[in-house]
Amino acid sequence: MAYSPWIGNLKVNGRSGNYGTVKLLLDETTGGATPQLQVTVEIAAQGIPPEGFEVELFSNLNRRDFVKTHEPLAESGGDTSYWMPYRMSYQGNSFDNLVFAHSLPVAKCGAYRITARYRAAGSDAWWWHNDFSPWPDRPLQRDCAVVVSPGKAARACLYEANALTVEALAGGSYENRSTLDDFLSTHDFDGFNPFQLTYITGELGFNTLWLMPVFPNTQWRWDRQNWTWAPNDSPGSPYSSRDYWSINRWLADNAAADRALELFQTLFREAGDAELDIFIDLAFNHAGRDVIYGAGAVDLSFCILQEAENWIREHRPSWCTRGTAFVDGHSVPYYREAAHSDFECAVWAPADRLNEHIWDDANVDWFFGDYSALGPKPGRASDYFGNPVTHWDPKGNAEDERDLFYTDLAADSDTEKLWQYFGYILPYWIEKSGGKLAGIRADFAQGLPNQLWEYIVNRTRKARWDFVFLAEVLDPDVIQYRLNRVFDVLTTKDHHLYRMNGVRMTELFHSLEAESTLFGGDALVMHNGSSHDEVDNDDKWAMMARYAVIAAMYGCPMVFMGQPLGLADKLPFRDSWANMYKAWTEHIPEREAVGRMYLRINQARAATPELREPNRYFLGLVGGGFHEEIFSVARWRRENEERDAVTLVFVNLNVSWGNAGTFRLPDNIRLSGRYQARNLVADDARRALWPEPRDADDIYQNGVYVVFTLANEVQYLKLEPV
Structure with missing residues (x-):
């Protein structure tokens, strides 16, 4: 029987890597322990021994300083390459499949991807993880995203101002x-x-x-x-x-x-x-009708100084999305095409959403290339007058998760130049701010392909490694998930x-x-x-x-x-x-x-580490169920081998009067010895709240009684070992 190739079941740190996302925090300046990614993949060997295959992990992890808009496969693997292959070693069998593994250190913040490939020994033909489906009649497998964010992203408390x-x-x-x-x-x-x-x-x-x-x-x-x-x-x-x-x-x-x-x-x-x-x-998705080249285009040699004030739509319309034409009373979308003239540029943005949004002052829609997630959300297309229209695009729509990019980013192409133009904006302002610009809130972040965001993130992190990317994404779950594969923080x-x-x-x-x-x-x-x-x-x-x-x-x-x-x-x-x-x-x-x-x-x-870490348990009453008018959660972190550092948060959601309840702690939060409680947000944050310290067993068995004498009252109860 002829051999049928298959590679799949990619796992990163034990989790499924097929269109998976790994989120890590890193401080590049502390010199502490380096996180590791353990990557495994399986090959349907069909009786061929492990030495009959050459298996490689393929990734741009840690390579942000060599970021490019596009790197041909033949140029990967060099000292200055953006993408690198890593030889994977045989680990054993999973049923009839061979399992190969490789461990990578995580050393630089950035937005990265991981995939794998293999070939038969002595062959030049590679088979890629993304060429196969995990099961028959399922979509093809995709890369695993690895988002390495600066540790300070988890400490940010934001105040927005105009x-x-x-x-x-x-x-x-x-x-x-x-x-x-x-x-x-x-x-x-x-x-x-x-x-x-x-x-x-x-x-x-x-x-x-x-x-x-x-x-x-x-x-x-x-x-x-x-x-x-x-x-x-x-x-x-x-x-x-x-x-x-x-x-x-x-x-x-x-x-x-x-x-x-x-x-x-x-x-x-x-x-x-x-x-x-x-x-x-x-x-970044859109700009005003009169948007100009500006100083950055001069720096990048896309125009000369005397042309810096030129309108882009007039002098480089290919950077803009083509608009619509009315044929037999129907609006024909050209959102997968670049404009050829000022007249052809879309009048409003986002052009591909087909009137789901019409932002009257966003009169340039940037054409970042053709990709599978362009197009309206299913069922949301309409004509200019708001009448619903049937729309089907074989290349994809806003909720398409195939992550395909159709445009050739050849060197010196108009699309590549536009990517470079946007990739330079944040490094430019980091320099102008004396290196102090710390982050971006990206408006309508879903209006750019993920591949471009990856380039912008890594290009910016060459200038400041701890720059934070916050995405506004208010669309359905599949679109939010897609942006989470690139950004540090989502709304x-x-x-x-x-x-x-x-x-x-x-x-x-x-x-x-x-x-x-x-x-x-x-x-x-x-x-x-x-x-x-x-x-x-x-x-x-x-x-x-x-x-x-x-x-x-x-x-x-x-x-x-x-x-x-x-x-x-x-x-x-x-x-x-x-x-x-x-x-x-x-x-x-x-x-x-x-x-x-x-x-x-x-x-x-700021002073309580467990409030800034993922562990949480939403607390119910001792008698069962939530107290609907009291927000209640336990936040903890591992302190030592015997116990956890624990803070219990209670917020009175009632806006008119007080409340009370007795809340049960789960056994998986480790308490040991005797404890006293104090309210971190009280007038006197050092005052003990319990008449006498309590044993851990007493807390588990009888719960924690909380009483609010005021509407909207807040208690952050720190349990302190005595």
Whole structure:
């Protein structure tokens, strides 16, 4: 019988590697123990002995410093190659299959992939893991993703701010806008200074500032009613950039671009002194109609200095997605093609979603190539007027998980140049910030192929190894999972739960467990109740309590600038010159008390390692079931051979009155000896809460009694050995 080749059952650290994702944290500067990846794969040998095969693991792990847009297979394996083969050794048999293994150290943060291949001894023909299905009639196998994130990503607590709004004066006009000097302690010129970096760090305890986009935004907007262009200066959306390579002049007190850059750089210097990381917000999927080449294109020799102000859609339309044509009354999509002229460029973005979104000021949709995940979500396509249309694309759709890239990234192709253009943006701003730019929040991150994100991540990490990538992905699970294979942190889709007065423990439990099931327990998720996109809850105490829930979980807790002040409005930054003047100047006696609670929660999280690690157990009552009005979770980490370090988090979800309950600890949390409890967020965090220390057996048998005398009360109970 003829030999039938097959390679499969790829496993990484014991887990399935077929379209799997491994998430690791690493600090490249500590010199501690290096994580290892143990990779195994099986071959259907059909009686051929192990020495009859040559088996290789194939990966770009640790090779970020040699990142390329594309590397031909023949160029892999060299000293400066991006992809490397590693010989795998025979380990034994799994039923009738031969098992081969190889161990790789994890030494550099980056976004990587792993696959495997084999050939018969003496043959030149390789058979790849991705050529076969795991079972008949199943999709072909795919790479395993390995996301190695900087350890500080798990410590980030984010405060989001709009620099034009956060300290704008009353009046709501361009003249009343706030500017970057309003963030500074030494350069605030208008005499109104309730907000600055020390407010974020010292009064609230956040360690990361997320700045909404700071680049010049487009001055054009598509008027759908009149099929024409309209001005976009009121102030317009910052998520449609005009120039990726300069700071919006509106962010300077004198409205000068050079001054805006100077203040931007001063901001990073002061943030460094305050031990505050800064993330910038960027939309890479789309830009404004008038987006220009900018300084980066000059650096990359894509244009000369005299052409830096040229509109890209006019001078290099092949970087833009082709739009639509109307044929027999139907809209024909060309989203898998590059435009050939300014006239052909798509009028709005994202062009491939076929009117699921129409962002009127996003009038350039970048053409990053043709790949399987382009296209509308199934069942969501419509024509320009919103009428549903039947759409089927044999190449794929937004939920396609084959991870195929159809475009040839040949050297000097237009697509390769566009990838290089976007791969240079973050290193450029790392340099301009004096090396201090710490991360990005990627708007509509699903609008780029994963292969491009991998290039951007690794290209950026050549400039700063601990740069953090946060993705906004609010689409279905398969799309979220795909982006999790590249990004350090993803946003939750369930942010509405964390601003609901009536949210219950079961809802929070199911949401958090569903995220863990989808992404894996080691994935970092940013949780939030408010943002620039969300209508808030004006009950500042309830929002503080919801923040206490998310700060107690593994991931990245986040607030929008108005949340600690009790603002219910997301602030209409696009269509008006919004301001927070009233929120800052009104006499609100509770404001300082609410701020102190954010500070205590963030300080407790920073000082308590188990709150920043994955282990968790949602606590039920001694009598069974959840207390629906009390969020309850145990967080622990291995302390020594006998016991774990344990913090129990309880948050009263009731916004009107107190609560009480007795909660049972599971046996798999190891307690030994006697314990006392203290509340890490209390007025007196050192005060013992129990009249006498309790034995571990007593805690297991009788549980932990918690009483809340106040609505929205928070208790982070540290169990301390006596």
